[in-house]
Amino acid sequence: MSLTDLTRQAGEWLRGAGAMHDVVISSRTRLARNLAGMPFLSRCTSAQQHEVEQRLRREVLDAALTREMFYVDVAAAGPLDRQLLVERHLISRQHGAAEHPRGVAVSSSETVSIMINEEDHLRLQVLRSGFELDEAFAEINRIDDRLEERLSFAFHSRYGYLTACPTNVGTGLRVSVMLHLPALKLTNTIEKVVHAAQDMHMAIRGLYGEGTEAMGDFFQLSNQTTLGKSEGQILSEFRDQIVPAIVDYERKAREGLVRQQLLAADDRIFRSLALLRSAMLISSEETMYLLSLVRLGINLGRIRDVELKTVNELFLLTQPAHLQKIHNREMDAAERAACRAAYIRQRLAP
Amino acid sequence: MKGKCEKCDRPATVHMTEIIGGEKIEKHLCEQCAMTAGITIKANVPISQMLEDFVLATSNAPEEAPLSCDYCGITFSEFRSKGLLGCPNDYDALERQLLPLLRRAQEGADHHVGKVPSRAGDDQARQTNILRLRAQLRDAVAAENYELAARLRDHIKEVEP
Secondary structure, three states: OOHHHHOOOOOHHHOOOOOOOOOEEEEEEEEEEOEOOOOOHHHOOHHHHHHHHHHHHHHHHHOOOOOOEEEEOOOOOOHHHHHHHHHOOOOOHHHHHOOOOOEEEEEOOOOEEEEEOOOOOEEEEEEEEOOOHHHHHHHHHHHHHHHHOOOOEOEEOOOEEOOOOHHHOEOOEEEEEEEEOHHHHHOOOHHHHHHHHHHOOEEEEEOOEOOOOOOOOEEEEEEOOOOOOOHHHHHHHHHHHHHHHHHHHHHHHHHHHHHHOHHHHHHHHHHHHHHHHHOOOOOHHHHHHHHHHHHHHHHOOOOOOOOHHHHHHHHHHOOHHHHHHHHOOOOOHHHHHHHHHHHHHHHOOO | OOOEOOOOOOEOOEEEEEEEOOEEEEEEEOHHHHHHOOOOOOOOOOHHHHHHHHHHHHHOOOOOOOOEOOOOOOEHHHHHHHOOOOOOOHHHHOHHHHHHHHHHHOOOOOOOOOOOOOOOOOOHHHHHHHHHHHHHHHHHHHOOOHHHHHHHHHHHHHHOO
């Protein structure tokens, strides 16, 4: 398995399955861990950064955490490969852009990724398609247990797992759910959801986490606090309260659209599909925006000749680094716009 | 009553008269400088922010030595500017100043109630000892004292889990 192989498929977590997959694209759990007795990354000497990378690379790969894992030395990878990993949510943008020794171990299904020397020494991540938080947590907890048999993590009797930034201390657990909320957006009721989430101390952000704008009606909802609540409590807030409520709002808004504004909704949906099927030049942003409406059309049962999985794949494979990897060469924005349009036309051909 | 702020060029909006030792002193300040001087407080600031500022202002009082970590050397103000701590010991070393911030970020919580690693018996004293040895090693390398560095490296290998 290599990085180039990744461009031939969308990750397992984008297969458009799992509970509530009409609204919940994916569920993610992340744990932040640091080695006991070692400074946090920002204060490591370069020799120590190197030592941490070497040691964790060895331990993570030797621990046989999943059936097949491959390792990418991110520091040695080219800019296109780094961008590819970011686009696939396997590393963070910060990890891609940094300079120091670092890497990522990825399971061949791409459901598990383990970043070494990100903000913390270890950032474990498990992704699942649909609303499958409990399964994602069970998996990450198993991996964490397995690593703890080999490594000693910085832990404090009062503050729990110690992290470089105090916003992660305690459980080190960040839970994120990626939501597709086109009907709430179309009916201008998204603000209510954003406020409800904030009232519950949840963060609501764009597709690529912190500091990114919501694109094409996709929102990432995650917990803000990691201390003073058990892992189970953090999960249950998502499972029992906020996510079912948002899913319910979105579904009701979709029903309302069909009942009251079907012609207007159909107009947007089928115009979007027609544009995607006939554009000669198209940007990433416009693609996201149009695909979002096509995805809504499929979920409403209006579009029947396109599969949800195809749309999910297109979200991923039409991004800049993916297009360039597929064509195996660097391209400027204009070239990419033409390639993207051609690729979409081919994948969505009736 | 118009005029410019005594400390900057903005218009003065806060005017006060103090009598110190029988002498009348008039002060004319803009809102910004009045806030900085602690004479007024900004409206619509959440109470938690005010409390934090108050705690920080008192804990930053000049008579107190600034907190720093013996092992990684980070000071509280360095942490404030970057948002990242330097080593696990900082949670104890900077605790007094860190705690109000931590509580604010964590909805008031300051105790972990979640998972405990199976090797939690691997106690903090031991972890801190390794941090201390690593700090000594770093300093030995910087001072080009390679003999000491080699001894420390071996010692770390022995005690490390």
